[in-house]
Structures are given as C-alpha cells and as structure tokens.
Amino acid sequence: MFSHYLRHAARLLAKQRLHTGINVLGLATALGLCAIIAVFIKYEHSYDAWHENLDRIYRVDRVDLNPDGSVDGHSPAHPFQLAGALERDHPDIQETVRFNDTDVVFRIDGALHQEDVLFADASFFDVFTYQSVYGDLRTSLQDPASVVLTESAADRLLGPGNPIGRSLQVRYTDSFHEVVVTAVIADPLPNTNIPFEVMMSFERLPLVYEWVAERVDSWRHSSFPVYVLLREGANLASATETIESLRVQYYPDMASRGREQGWWTGEGEPATYALIPLSDLHLRSDVPGGFVATSDPSYSWILFGIGLLILVLACINFTLLTMGKSAVRAEEIGVRKALGAGRWEIMTQFGGESLLMALLGLAGGLLLAGLLLPVANSITGSELDLLGEPGVLVVIAAVALLSGLAAGSYPALMISRHRPTEALSGRFSMGSSSAITRGLLITQFAASVALIAGALVMQAQIRFLQEQDKGYDPSNIIVVSTNGTDEFRLIRHLRDRLGPQPGVLGVSGMSLSLNRGYSSSVWMAGDVERRAFVYNVAPDLPEFLGMDMLSGRGFDSARATDSTNAVIVNEAFARDWGWTPEEAVGQLVAEYGDEPEIIGVVRDMNFRSLHEEVEPMMLTQSEGWLSHALVRASSAGTPQVLASLQEAWGEFTADAPLQYTFLDDDVALAYEEDRRWARIIGISASLAILVACMGLFGLAALTVSRRTKEIGIRKVLGASVQSVMLLVSREFAILVVVATLIGAPLAYFGLGRWLDGFAFRMDLAPWWFLAAGALVLLVAMTTVAFHSVRAAISDPVKSLRYE
C-alpha cells in the first residue's frame, strides 16, 4: 500500500517538473539557510561548554557604582593580590586563576615571531578542561619558565613532532630569556571566551615586567582578570558578598581615597562584586567580554527570525502551487472518492506527497548548507560545522517535515472537502483569485520589500559613514607598531630614512591608533566631573593628520613648555567647559595633572566610531610615550613605501618583527559589525525575493495555462500583444503595490531603530522604500513576463483547439 502511493507520488513529481522543482528548490533554500542559522545559534550558545567544571567556573567582576547607588559598569580587572586573598580566606572558593594577555616576541632558530600570549596561574589546568597531546597538564605551568602550546601553534612555530623540553627565546622588555615547552594541548574548540595558542606562567610576569613588579603589593591598581572555581554546593549570593568583605578587609581605604581624590562622593563603598558564570559570559552584552568580545543574543534571534521568514515564504509557495495544481488533480480526487476513498484517505495521500516533497527539500537543503557553510563562516567570523551537530540535523529534519505538513495541510484540507461529483465535473478550482492566495502572495512580497529596503538603507548608511568628513584625512597612512622598541628613536629613524623619499608625505607618531584603542580620563574640577580622551602625540601630528586648527597654534618644538605642559583640545572639549574656540586658548585645564595650558583648538574630528558623538579630546606631548609611528604615503607610492619601511625597520632592530596596519582599515574596523549585518540582511533579501519569485513563476504558469482559452478568444477578437501581457501581469502588479504599502512601514520602523544606534545617521527618505517596491515590482514583472509573453505571442487557433 505504501509502495503504491510512493510510486504514484514519484511519478507525479517527475511529471510536474516545474512544480516539483520550484517547491523543492524553495524549500531547500529555506532549509539550508535554517540549518546554517541553527548551527550558528548552537555555536553561540555553547561557548566553553566542554569544561567539566563549567557550572562552577565564574569570572570575578568588580561592579563600579555611581554615588546614587546605581551601577556604573563592570570591570573584570583586579589587583595582583585579590586572587591570593580569595584562595586563602574565602570558604567557597576552591581555586583561582589570574590572567594577563600580551603580545610577546619569540626568537626561534633565528626567526622572530610575535605571538599573543596568555599568562595564567598554574591552577589553570585544574579549573579548565583541556586535552593533553604531550606532557602533564597539571604540572605544566608550575615552573615560571614554562610554555604550553596548542597543537597547531606547536606545528606552526616548531614543526611536527614532540616538542617537550625544547627551549625558546622570549623577549621581555628588551632582553631575551629562555622558556621551555612543557606541554602541548589538542586544539580547543573555537567558541571559547578564553582563546589562546601560547600560554605561559603568570608567576613569570613580575619577574620580567617592571610594571607588574611595581603592582605586586598594590591594591590600587586593577589589571588582572580573575576566574574562580567555586566549591560544590557553594551559595552564589554569599560567595559574592564574601568577596566584597574580603576586599574591604585587605583594602579598607578605597572609599576614603576616592573621596580624597574626588572621584567618589557617595556614602558607602564605591564598588561591589559580581560572579559571572563562564557559561553566560559570551551572550552577556551588558558586561565586558572575556578575552574576546561578547555578542548580543538578539543577533541570534534576528537570524532565527530571518530563517523562519524565508521558511514561511517557501511554505507559502508550496501551499499556493499545490492549491493551483489541485485543479489538475480534481478528476483523480473525484475518482478516488467514487472508488471508496474517504476524506481522511485523500488528506493522507496529499499530506504524504507534501512530506515527500519536504524530504527532497531537506536533502537539497543540507547539500546547500554544506556548500554555503564556508561563506557563513567568513561572514560571522566563526567556525561552524554542520556534521558535528547531529542534534541540529535532527531539528532541521523535523522542521522540514513540519513545514511539509503545514504547507500541504491547507490544500489537502481543501481538496479533500469537495464532493466527488464536484471534483469529477472540474467545478472546483482553487486558483490565484481566492482571497487566501492573494493574502499569501502579499505576505511574500511585503517581506521581500521590507528586506530589500533594509539591505538598501543599511548599505547606504555604511556608505554615508565612510563618506562623512571625519575632520582628518585617514588615507594612505601606515600605522607602525613600535612593538616595544624605543619609539622616539624609531620615529626619528623613519623620518631620516623615509622622509626624503618621493612617495612619503610625512612621518609622525601617537600613543594609540585612532579607533583602535583609547585612554579616557575622568577627573573632578571643582564640583564638575570632566572627561576627555587623551592622546599622547608627536608635535607635528595635527598637521600630519590634516586637522583644522580653529584657534591658537600647534605644538612648537622650539618651546620647551609645549612638550611638558601644553595641550591642544577639540571643539567638544571647549564646549564642555563653556568656551568658544577663541576663549579656550590660553586657559588652563583645571585639576588635570599640572594644569596644562590650552594652546590651540582643532575642529571636532571623529576619532572614535560614528556610532558616537564626538567627545572631548586632548592632544598632549607630556606623557612621554608613543605606541605607533605613522607614515603617510602618496596613493601611488604605497607599495614602494612599504618596501622601504620593511628595509628601514630591519636596519632599526633585529629584536622585533615589523607590524603595521592601514589607518583606513583601523577606522573601518569600527563598522565591521554594521557591515556584517548589512551583508546578512542583503543575502536574506536576495534569498527572500528569489524564493518569492520562484513561487510567482509557478503561479504565473498556472494562471496562464488556466486562461489559455480566454487569451485565445481575446486574440481572435483582435487583442494586441501588449494588452494580453497587461491582462496577465496586472493582477500581480496590484499585489506588489499593496505589498509595498505593507512592507515599507515595517521596514521604516525597523530601520529607524537600527539607525538610532548611530550618532551620525542618514535621512530615511521615502524613496528608499519606493525603490525597494519598484525593484520587487520589476523582478516580479520580469518573472511573470516569461509566461505572459509566451501567452501573448502564442497562436490563438492552437490554444483554442486544445480546449
């Protein structure tokens, strides 16, 4: 019996090739996308899931308070001593692990490698679960001169084979020291808050870095993340409180110091503590990340929504086309009823055919997902794996079958309802004229219009951001990391070596590359809290970057005080203090350092992302350190300049590799997330309109075949080709117009909210939505035209004879 129906269904699927093709392709597209999205969501929700102690591992956060008691923010960095105090005196804490991550230069067989090294306490491998390939993990970090590598890092740095006992040269500050490989671990999964390839002993830090050594006894400097392993059955709330009381015990004068220095005016303690479960960390967008950024869980849900939407579109095709096709099957249904089929038998037959279609869609979808996974990985920046997720595959299979049932059940219900005589006489049809069909088509096109408007506007906003006048010129600037070398000597060297070259327009330096990092200062001036982003710069930086000096002057190397007690501020700074740019010149910055004098005011420049308003900024020379040398090349000369830069670096030092970025790229980094979302919405929009148009293609074919006779008669009566095309297209065109009226306001609302996240936003002009509607109309009409043209130029006598 089953084989009877299966054979019949297979024959039908093969015969109605267009119908089958559209349904299977549409479902495959949607299911493939859903599979990828499901794997992504699973990936996002299983960060660090493999640690055996996961439910007991927490990050210690200091929660900074405002004087009114509200939360100002979380800080995951702590004094050197905190972990020891917790381990000694906290009854609920079994283990603690301190971290620090720093770029370190290794010399291996004469070659220099810069590596991002994670320093961790020896307890690391007791708290977190990793698999050893070589060596004993429990003792691997006990010697301060030990280094643990992941398998791929060991391969990359040392080549294949067991590297245990090999010694490497590591440069701390300015001399090389020896470390020994004590263990190699299997590469951990990529979705972790604590990624590392090279791990060294935290104990080593104070021995080799002066800045750490200075802080070993200090409770005032908070620099090191601390993770803890709670004892089994520990109470989270009391464990948190105990941390707080221990801090007060060891560092009783935090509040009084704050009052003295003016940054704390509240009654009680300026900070409390929180224990953030490691398992929650990745999706907690309200706290700072682990060693990687956290991600907003709403992204998962937006993607989920998009996947669902496209699945619904594919199901709508399925429903519409099956209903359209049912007229063709009317006779069969009548006969089957005459042969004794009840409503249930007809419904199960049609339901079964839908399920078969869904299974084909599933197969296609998984194939598609496999092909598109690399693309998804490059967009989301993750390492998704489809076959490693049998749970997800089962869910997708269930979704496929459910969609088949959902999409097939309405037509099955409708088809099975008719009396056999109605069916036999072909007196029922469920064509494109019914209200439900129209409603479903409008839904499809409204979704397409909304997504396309979204894609257009998002692209436009990103272009708008890039074309914004930033107040300086970031083009062709090479940002060279000083990499622990003597930065002033480096800049002088680069000036001497590169300055005279034809392709080089200038050499300068600053403490932090724009948009990459910043250091902001907050201080009390009288009763007012003042805030400024402070950049330490080479004296010629304002001219070098092309900033507009509104009043006053730039730094003058000839004046001694300019390098010690002078600042250049921006308009926002002057505004904040209630000065015009002219008034600001000559003022002293009250209660900041030695109260430097403002010697000039520059036009506001967007030194951070355009998501934010321009904030007060100070340029100074007095901090005495620079982290980046800047070289501006002419646009044509860039490759040459890079080659000379490499050469000049080689002459300058053999102790560190050259590392550089382009300022343009650093600036673009701030919009990477936006660009990623624009791409995701763009791809979704394309898929949505593709699926919607596949359905339209099938429906138009049905409409034309149903109206063959009418079209034939009209042509015999002298109708022109255009009028016949219009006849077929008009109905669909009206639906697209209605869909635009529905989809556009939805998109307007959603995009308005997205744009609210930018301090600098484009105008949401109505023509974006008209353009989206017009685009959908164009694509829809082109799709229909394939059939309407065929109908219009067909031989009328032929079409009448067939009736």
Added chain:
Amino acid sequence: MPDSIIRVQNLTKSYDHGLSQSHVVRRVSLEVRQGEFLSIMGPSGSGKSTLLHILGMLDEPTSGEYFFLDEPVHRLSNRRKTQLHRENIGFVFQAYHLIDDLTVYENLETPLLYRKIKGSERKSIVADALDRFNMVAKKDLFPSQLSGGQQQLVGVARALVIQPKIILADEPTGNLHSSQGDQIMATLRQLNQEDGVTIVQVTHNQDYANIGDRVIELLDGRIEREYRPEASPNMD
C-alpha cells in the same frame, strides 16, 4: 438480507443560481431489488447522472429519504456513508475516469487499498480480475496507452474488484464503438446473471436498456414512465 437494496422516497436535487433555482431531480421515489438489472433512460439533461450520483453516494440530495440495505443514508455520518460505499458500490463512468498516472494494475488495486485489504490477498484479487478480463498483458500499461474500449473494460473491472453488491454505470458505452459497447454490455449482463450483482445503468441505447429487467424513463427530473422490457412497445 433485505429484499430491496435501494429505496428512495421523494428524492429532490436542486441548485441555487442566486435569484432562480433549478430542480434537476424532482420528488423521485424508486426501489431497486437485490439482483435486479435496472436501466435508466431519458433525454440529455433530464437528471439521470445526478440521480445515479446520489444513489452512488457521490452526491447529496437536497431533500428526501434514501435507504441503502435498509440503512437510512440521509441520516448517516460521512464516515459510515464512506464505509457503506466502499464495501458495496462499484461505479462505472461514461468517461472511464481511470487515474492517468497509475498503471492498469494499480488502477484495479486502488479500491482494494481503500477497503484495507492486505497485500497478498490484494494481489490475487487483482490477478483474478486481470485474468477474467483478458488484460494480463496490459497490466503495466498506463490508461493513455489503451483504446477506449480497453479503458472502459478496466473501468468495469475496477468497479468489480471489491465484489460490490451493486454496480452503478453511467452511460458505460457512451464513448465506445458498437462492438466495444456490446462487449461491455455482455460483461454486465453476465455479472448480473451469474454473480447476482445488482446493476443500475444509464443508457441511451434502447437495445442495451432492454437487457435489463426494468426500465425507467426520466423527463425533467421526474419518472415519466416505467416498464418491463418484455412489455415494451419496441419489443412488439
């Protein structure tokens, strides 16, 4: 076992056309006995097919009573009606109405599937039917590969496989050449006489009508005349 297989009382079927109503079957009362061979005649549009569809439970009357094997069909649930239908009634159409995408074998198998007859038994029943109608060689052909006469033979065979108590045939020979028609009529007659199957057929052919025990003539949805072929004027 009740004596009458079908008994209808004041059966009416009308269609609404907005303002007007058309009465297609008007207050028809009729009884068909077990084992009877009844022919229905009448001009085109007189309501013959409509009546036959109602008797075959393919359509619902607007009013009136219908007893099938003494069960009141007009009061039964759809489920019970489907059951009565699938166990007792075979229907033969003028337009054959074979299922295009099923082979001859599969077409014959279909009514047995709905009666939930198991695989091996189904196979032997279909094999018997193919044998009886000399269609063994054609069992894997599709309807479009058969002549009209052959298709109708499949139609009759398909009505028969469930061993129905009654076969309702709506102009079974209407689309056939006379020799093919003769063969179909001979088959129906044989079924009636040898197997005791009750037959109600609609026909325009007086000779074929006369094969039956009794003829009724419809005109405008009413029974205009009823006679036994022995007494028919044509036979005189």
